[in-house]
Amino acid sequence: MVDAVLAWLPYAVAGWVLLVGCIGIVISNNYVHAVVCLGLVQSATYLLLLAIGWEPHATAPVFGDVSTGVRVVDPVVQAMTLTDVVVGATVTALLLALTVQLAKQHGTIDPDEVRSLEQDQQEDQHEETEAAGQ
Amino acid sequence: MSRRFAWRLVLLVAGLVGVAIVLVVGLGALPHFGAVEHGYGVRAVAASLSHRTANVVGSLTFDQRAFDTMGEELIMFAAATSAVMLLRRMRDEEEDEAGLGYGPEDVVGALRLTGTAFLPITLLVGCYVVAHGHLTPGGGFQGGVVLATGIHLAYLAGDYRVLERLRPSSLLDIAESGAVAGYLAVGLVGMGLTGSFLTNWIPLGTFGDLPSAGTVPVLNGLVGIEVGSAMVLLVARFLDQALLIREEGDDG
Amino acid sequence: MNGLILLVLLVGLVVLSTATAFTREPGRQALVFGGYGLVLGVTMLALQAPDVALSQITVGAAIVPLIVLLTVLKCNRVLEEHRRAREEHR
Numbered sequence: 001m002v003d004a005v006l007a008w009l010p011y012a013v014a015g016w017v018l019l020v021g022c023i024g025i026v027i028s029n030n031y032v033h034a035v036v037c038l039g040l041v042q043s044a045t046y047l048l049l050l051a052i053g054w055e056p057h058a059t060a061p062v063f064g065d066v067s068t069g070v071r072v073v074d075p076v077v078q079a080m081t082l083t084d085v086v087v088g089a090t091v092t093a094l095l096l097a098l099t100v101q102l103a104k105q106h107g108t109i110d111p112d113e114v115r116s117l118e119q120d121q122q123e124d125q126h127e128e129t130e131a132a133g134q
Numbered sequence: 135m136s137r138r139f140a141w142r143l144v145l146l147v148a149g150l151v152g153v154a155i156v157l158v159v160g161l162g163a164l165p166h167f168g169a170v171e172h173g174y175g176v177r178a179v180a181a182s183l184s185h186r187t188a189n190v191v192g193s194l195t196f197d198q199r200a201f202d203t204m205g206e207e208l209i210m211f212a213a214a215t216s217a218v219m220l221l222r223r224m225r226d227e228e229e230d231e232a233g234l235g236y237g238p239e240d241v242v243g244a245l246r247l248t249g250t251a252f253l254p255i256t257l258l259v260g261c262y263v264v265a266h267g268h269l270t271p272g273g274g275f276q277g278g279v280v281l282a283t284g285i286h287l288a289y290l291a292g293d294y295r296v297l298e299r300l301r302p303s304s305l306l307d308i309a310e311s312g313a314v315a316g317y318l319a320v321g322l323v324g325m326g327l328t329g330s331f332l333t334n335w336i337p338l339g340t341f342g343d344l345p346s347a348g349t350v351p352v353l354n355g356l357v358g359i360e361v362g363s364a365m366v367l368l369v370a371r372f373l374d375q376a377l378l379i380r381e382e383g384d385d386g
Numbered sequence: 387m388n389g390l391i392l393l394v395l396l397v398g399l400v401v402l403s404t405a406t407a408f409t410r411e412p413g414r415q416a417l418v419f420g421g422y423g424l425v426l427g428v429t430m431l432a433l434q435a436p437d438v439a440l441s442q443i444t445v446g447a448a449i450v451p452l453i454v455l456l457t458v459l460k461c462n463r464v465l466e467e468h469r470r471a472r473e474e475h476r
Contacts, residue, residue, distance in 0.1 A: 017399065033410065035454075053435075078438050082275060083203055088445075100457055100460050109461055272437065375460045
């Protein structure tokens with residue numbers, strides 16, 4: 001019974017995490033929350049890649065302590081995922097640095113409240129003409 | 135609920151249903167979990183063993199697909215440099231010591247002892263993980279992150295000033311850029327010797343020894359330096375911004 | 387037996403990922419995300435990928451929650467200053 005469920009469950013979980021991450025980004029009212037949900041979407045791809053590479057009765061692709069004839073899981077997807085994890089964290093850091101700058105410049109990190117630079121400029125000009133007129 | 139929110143909800147549901155259908159059709163067509171034949175994997179293992187590398191993932195990362203890893207390393211370098219630049223101290227900001235809030239005398243004695251004891255052990259383990267990347271699970275990326283997080287035990291155990299002394303920013307900057315240049319240099323030497331960029335030109339040695347697998351431990355070390363320095367500099371900027379930097383004239 | 391472990395881990399991933407996406411407050415969300423990263427790391431071990439698990443645990447459970455919490459701290463302070471400046475302006 002467990003094997004029947006396990007035949008498709010890892011792929012389904014990867015798909016679920018991807019969708020949940022997308023929902024999180026769309027319903028978010030805070031840019032930091034959105035960045036963390038983006039990290040969630042990225043992690044779904046790691047799970048999918050590693051699930052594709054798995055083989056039953058096979059061990060990790062490191063021959064430090066096993067003999068070289070042993071069956072191993074697919075090492076190629078592991079090599080891809082490995083670098084992805086660390087680089088993804090650095091890109092998350094870059095996005096968070098942008099969020100800090102956004103907070104400093106616009107005073108808000110709510111995606112709905114951040115408007116374009118042009119609108120801000122027009123508002124500033126409007127205020128100035130009002131103040132000059134009084 | 136407002137009209138804009140209602141529209142957004144409709145679009146979200148439509149998009150999610152679409153993606154879900156694509157995922158079910160695509161992933162459903164895959165062979166079930168555990169049944170895939172890994173042709174590339176078998177050949178990669180054979181190639182790694184012929185280059186006398188015990189860690190097949192390490193061989194793939196730094197020998198068979200080294201160009202790919204160079205690209206990833208450059209992405210990391212660019213992202214870390216940009217984030218550090220974005221979080222620099224602006225002209226209208228100043229550093230405020232009072233924001234630190236606590237000093238070494240406020241830390242619990244047990245935490246101080248544990249942190250001080252574990253700091254050299256963690257740094258040693260980090261160096262071990264980097265150095266043995268071609269024999270056991272590990273390598274430059276993992277070991278670099280272990281080193282970077284390990285150094286912050288100094289911050290937990292005591293004072294921000296201690297951490298600042300342990301991470302000389304200009305030295306780490308030079309180390310980070312030097313490591314990236316070193317990676318490219320190893321590749322170029324390979325190109326000079328055999329005509330292809332990033333070939334494994336160092337003598338391969340005996341399987342399972344520390345000096346084996348040719349360029350893999352060298353590239354591991356360089357990537358370890360780069361990742362460790364980049365992470366330390368990155369977290370340093372975040373800590374500075376959160377703890378020290380204030381707008382001018384603010385009482386905090 | 388390995389199948390049962392993997393089943394439990396996958397269910398844990400579903401629960402924690404849903405919790406991460408629906409936790410509104412980013413400071414709390416960072417900790418839930420750290421927990422999710424830890425369970426993901428153990429799942430990677432169950433899928434026979436120790437290298438990737440090492441990466442994931444160090445990065446996903448240590449570095450990312452740390453920088454998210456520092457960002458939240460900084461943003462709260464900056465937004466507080468802006469709010470105060472706007473009220474003085476009125």
